[in-house]
Amino acid sequence: MPCPALPEGFDFTDPDVYRSRVPLPEFAQLRRTAPVWWNAQSHGIAGFDDDGYWVVTRHQDVKEVSTKPDVFSANLNTSIIRFNASMTREQIDVQKLIMLNMDPPEHTRVRQIVQRGFTPRSIRALEDALRQRATRIVAGARANGSGDFVTDVACELPLQAIAELIGIPQDDRARIFDWSNKMVAYDDPELAITEEVGSNAAMELISYAMNLAAARKECPAQDIVSQLVAAEDEGNLGSDEFGFFVLLLAVAGNETTRNAITHGMHAFLTHPEQWELYKRERPATAAEEIVRWATPVVSFQRTATQDTELGGARIKKGQRVGIFYSSANNDPEVFDRPEAFDITRDPNPHLGFGGGGPHFCLGKSLAVLEINLIFQAIADAMPDISLTGAPRRLRSAWLNGVKELRVQYG
Numbered sequence: 001m002p003c004p005a006l007p008e009g010f011d012f013t014d015p016d017v018y019r020s021r022v023p024l025p026e027f028a029q030l031r032r033t034a035p036v037w038w039n040a041q042s043h044g045i046a047g048f049d050d051d052g053y054w055v056v057t058r059h060q061d062v063k064e065v066s067t068k069p070d071v072f073s074a075n076l077n078t079s080i081i082r083f084n085a086s087m088t089r090e091q092i093d094v095q096k097l098i099m100l101n102m103d104p105p106e107h108t109r110v111r112q113i114v115q116r117g118f119t120p121r122s123i124r125a126l127e128d129a130l131r132q133r134a135t136r137i138v139a140g141a142r143a144n145g146s147g148d149f150v151t152d153v154a155c156e157l158p159l160q161a162i163a164e165l166i167g168i169p170q171d172d173r174a175r176i177f178d179w180s181n182k183m184v185a186y187d188d189p190e191l192a193i194t195e196e197v198g199s200n201a202a203m204e205l206i207s208y209a210m211n212l213a214a215a216r217k218e219c220p221a222q223d224i225v226s227q228l229v230a231a232e233d234e235g236n237l238g239s240d241e242f243g244f245f246v247l248l249l250a251v252a253g254n255e256t257t258r259n260a261i262t263h264g265m266h267a268f269l270t271h272p273e274q275w276e277l278y279k280r281e282r283p284a285t286a287a288e289e290i291v292r293w294a295t296p297v298v299s300f301q302r303t304a305t306q307d308t309e310l311g312g313a314r315i316k317k318g319q320r321v322g323i324f325y326s327s328a329n330n331d332p333e334v335f336d337r338p339e340a341f342d343i344t345r346d347p348n349p350h351l352g353f354g355g356g357g358p359h360f361c362l363g364k365s366l367a368v369l370e371i372n373l374i375f376q377a378i379a380d381a382m383p384d385i386s387l388t389g390a391p392r393r394l395r396s397a398w399l400n401g402v403k404e405l406r407v408q409y410g
Helices: 024-033 059-066 089-097 106-118 120-144 149-154 156-166 170-184 195-218 224-230 239-270 272-281 286-294 364-381
Strands: 036-040 052-056 146-148 299-304 308-310 313-315 320-324 402-404 406-408
Touching: 036 313, 052 059, 059 308, 059 320, 089 239, 106 120, 106 224, 106 239, 120 146, 120 149, 120 156, 120 364, 146 149, 149 156, 149 239, 149 364, 149 402, 156 170, 156 224, 156 239, 156 364, 170 195, 170 239, 195 224, 195 239, 224 239, 239 272, 239 286, 239 364, 239 402, 272 364, 286 364
Parallel strands: 052 320
Antiparallel strands: 036 052, 146 406, 299 320, 308 313
16 A cells, blocks of 8 residues: 655644645545554644554544444543643543543443433424524624624524523623633634633633532523433432533534534535525535535544554554544545535435444534524525635634634625
């Protein structure tokens, strides 16, 4: 098998790469030549006491890693593939309290509790309220004439959905937005967010959620918080566990969905035939293709619990393994013309919600609902929306994020 012709020192978690693009051509090279490839790094540059990680690029291999938590652990080094070199081991280990960074059986216990809030019945109960909110959000943006699609439209419905689901007062959604931005933006110097600021934001959000949980234990209400923490029977979340769950929602439920919506709008406006098709037919397949196309989380990582083999590579116990969803979602062995944005694509076995296994996205149904509702509202109220500037991308090692997308609303 030939070696990939990558530039010397290329790193698939380099945040400077993602500030300008997702490295799809480089992923394609690896899928053809070395689908599981060792990416050397300067010692400790990612915050871990090692010299690199394995890059997993093929759809089938990403699924295999995702479905074998006994071999590939989310807990040992967390799911975040790159921190800053100054990150201490103690700071990394604290993050193991987040469900994203747990392994079974602890992950199973926590997930069984929190999924009470994500039942089909719970999501259906939100639909009418969220449709009204989507309509109001779009009407407010249209009244402005032009603006930043990210802050005017894309961020609002995910924030309001989380607030609606959990019972967070809508007046507090701006604080949740600010805290979540600070937690994921530490790699972007333009935002002047340091790791200390990000850590403080995380602690403020956790403290807010813990206080909310304590209040519901004292005085239960008709909301998800009360279902998760205030019931008298056993098997509920402690206040600290609930705090870390809200932290996860603020990133997994807010940042990812808002970036999917932003990338989706940009894709529609740069593929006008797809926008015309959507406005005419509103295909039910559109939301899944938007998520595949956007793949808001480029990658997560796992750590090998034993010597193993994957895709022809021999992985040693303790080595980190990066599962790159952006590559898997462009694998031509699985997708016909993956480079095409096609809202009628069906079937669409993308891994934008994870590769299966215990960490498959708990909020998939809610995310798909939000995407459908917001684009229906946009198509109804401002069908002539147009770009006035190129997207300004977030500098991040693992998120496919957009900071700003300037548009004319109609």
